[in-house]
Amino acid sequence: MLNHTKKIKDIYEIIQKMIFYMIPEKWDKLCLYSSVIDKKDGSKTGELYFYYIPKGIIKKKPVNVYEIPNKFNIDEAEYLKLVKTLYEKIKQLRGEFSKSESGRIWSNITIIIENYKFKVEYNYEDLLNEDFNSYERHIIWRYKYLDINPEQMNKKDREIINRYLLGAKKLTRKEKYETGIYIKDIENIVAFNTKKQYEDDETKENKIEEKKVIKEEVKVRKNQILLSAEEIEKSRNKKGGK
Numbered sequence: 001m002l003n004h005t006k007k008i009k010d011i012y013e014i015i016q017k018m019i020f021y022m023i024p025e026k027w028d029k030l031c032l033y034s035s036v037i038d039k040k041d042g043s044k045t046g047e048l049y050f051y052y053i054p055k056g057i058i059k060k061k062p063v064n065v066y067e068i069p070n071k072f073n074i075d076e077a078e079y080l081k082l083v084k085t086l087y088e089k090i091k092q093l094r095g096e097f098s099k100s101e102s103g104r105i106w107s108n109i110t111i112i113i114e115n116y117k118f119k120v121e122y123n124y125e126d127l128l129n130e131d132f133n134s135y136e137r138h139i140i141w142r143y144k145y146l147d148i149n150p151e152q153m154n155k156k157d158r159e160i161i162n163r164y165l166l167g168a169k170k171l172t173r174k175e176k177y178e179t180g181i182y183i184k185d186i187e188n189i190v191a192f193n194t195k196k197q198y199e200d201d202e203t204k205e206n207k208i209e210e211k212k213v214i215k216e217e218v219k220v221r222k223n224q225i226l227l228s229a230e231e232i233e234k235s236r237n238k239k240g241g242k
Helices: 006-022 065-071 076-100 134-145 155-166 201-241
Strands: 027-038 044-054 108-114 117-123 174-180
Touching: 006 076, 006 108, 006 117, 027 076, 027 134, 044 065, 044 076, 044 134, 065 076, 108 134, 134 155
Parallel strands: none
Antiparallel strands: 027 044, 027 108, 108 117, 117 174
């Protein structure tokens, strides 16, 4: 059983907020994949992508996160900074997970948000020694989680799926976690501009604290001004009495 700490749950909440912020339209379902691979030289590599299904009466095609800037006329460089920030948060989640879960370190996760549920699937494959490369894993993941029919794929991708289905399945460890979504009403990327970037909770808290300090300073100065005014008035009254 997973033993999630408050820190891990806080990171889940931030990830959700970032995802909701990054999607410019209403949607019914989101599937996210991210991997963090420890290389032999000690460095890390990995990837992140997600797809969402736009809301509608007729089921629509999944939209890839990397299609969003062009589709909604958003500055691509600035948007990719948000993707990078989201990936860094995934890596932070992995670090916290390894501290609290007896040192177990997953290689990749799949996050699904649908019907007010937040689901996480942790996987422990040895991605450095996998039978499939990064592109092939992407195609297989799409097939499994986005319900994409092989008939809709090109010849190359169909061959990948056939090889996956016919091949021997390795038994690898998987763990799952599910909870309700933390937030659903949040300003999204429609309000985005090149000067505005996503602020995580820590940044927002710092700004709130700064505002409190400024407010206190203004209050103190206001009281000082009122006291000075009273002293001046008293001084005038004394002179008038004389």
